[in-house]
Amino acid sequence: MNIPPEIFQASVLVVAHPDDEVLWFSSVLARVERAIICYEDCDDLPEIGAARRRAMTDYPLSTVAWLRRPEPGSVEGADWSAAIATPYGMALNAEPADEPRAARYRSAYDVLRADVRAQLRGARHVFTHNPWGEYGHPDHVQLSRVVADLRPELGFRLWYSSYVSPRSMAFAARTLPELGTHLRLPTDAALVARIKAHYQRCNAWTWHPDHEQFADEAWLEDTGTPPATGAVLPLHCVMT
Numbered sequence: 001m002n003i004p005p006e007i008f009q010a011s012v013l014v015v016a017h018p019d020d021e022v023l024w025f026s027s028v029l030a031r032v033e034r035a036i037i038c039y040e041d042c043d044d045l046p047e048i049g050a051a052r053r054r055a056m057t058d059y060p061l062s063t064v065a066w067l068r069r070p071e072p073g074s075v076e077g078a079d080w081s082a083a084i085a086t087p088y089g090m091a092l093n094a095e096p097a098d099e100p101r102a103a104r105y106r107s108a109y110d111v112l113r114a115d116v117r118a119q120l121r122g123a124r125h126v127f128t129h130n131p132w133g134e135y136g137h138p139d140h141v142q143l144s145r146v147v148a149d150l151r152p153e154l155g156f157r158l159w160y161s162s163y164v165s166p167r168s169m170a171f172a173a174r175t176l177p178e179l180g181t182h183l184r185l186p187t188d189a190a191l192v193a194r195i196k197a198h199y200q201r202c203n204a205w206t207w208h209p210d211h212e213q214f215a216d217e218a219w220l221e222d223t224g225t226p227p228a229t230g231a232v233l234p235l236h237c238v239m240t
Helices: 048-056 099-120 138-154 169-178 189-201
Strands: 011-015 034-039 064-069 125-128 157-160 181-186 216-222
Touching: 011 099, 011 138, 034 099, 064 099, 099 138, 125 138, 138 157
Parallel strands: 011 034, 011 125, 034 064, 125 157
Antiparallel strands: 157 216, 181 216
16 A cells, blocks of 8 residues: 655644544554544543543553543434534534533634634644544534534644445535545554554543554545546445
8 A cells, every 4th residue: 555655744633532543543543743632521421531540650661641621412312314414513403402512612613713823833744633523422523523614724634534324424415425535544553453452441432442443544625626527435334
C-alpha cells in the first residue's frame, strides 16, 4: 500500500472523546505529529470523567494532548430519521425537546472552534471525524464542522474517516457527493489492543467490549469543491 510520504508532515488528528482515536483513527494515530482529544467530563456518565483522568496518566502515546472540555451531552439528542445539518453541527431535534441540552450543544461549537483553531495553526494535514459522525454522534458531527470551518482560514488539507452506520447513512449521503479523493491505510491492531486495554483498566472504554477492527481505513478528502466527475469512495459500516 503506497502512502504519500508528505501526508503526515505537520499533521494533526482531532477527535471528540477518549477512545475515539483508536475506534475510528488507528491507521493514523501513531503516524500524526500530534493528536488532540477534546472531551473529559460527561453529565450523562458521571463516573467517566474520573476514569478518563486516570487514563491520561501513563497513556501509551506521548503525542496526545487533552483539551479536557466537558461534553455537551448530545448523544441522545438527535432524531437520525430526520437529521438536520446546522452551522454548529446538527439539530438536536429528538422528542421530547430538551432546550438546555440543545443550548449547551450550540455553545460548545464556539468553545471548540477557539480551542481547535489554536491547536491547528501551522498544520498541513488534519484528520478528523466525518460530517455524519461515524456511527451517528452529534459531538462528532459538530467537531467535524468546526474543523471544516477552519480549513479555509488555516489552509490545511482535510481528511475525514470512512466509518458509517445504518443510523447515519442517510445523513452521510448528503455529504458524500462533495468528497472526491481518498487514500487507504492499514489499521494498527497492536496499537488498538494496547490502548483499548489501557482504557479498560481505567474503566474509561465506552464502546462494545468485543469490538473488532477493520484491516484498513479509508480517508476521504474535503477540498471545499465537489469533484467534477463521479468518484468511488470506500466506506466502513459498523453496526451499533
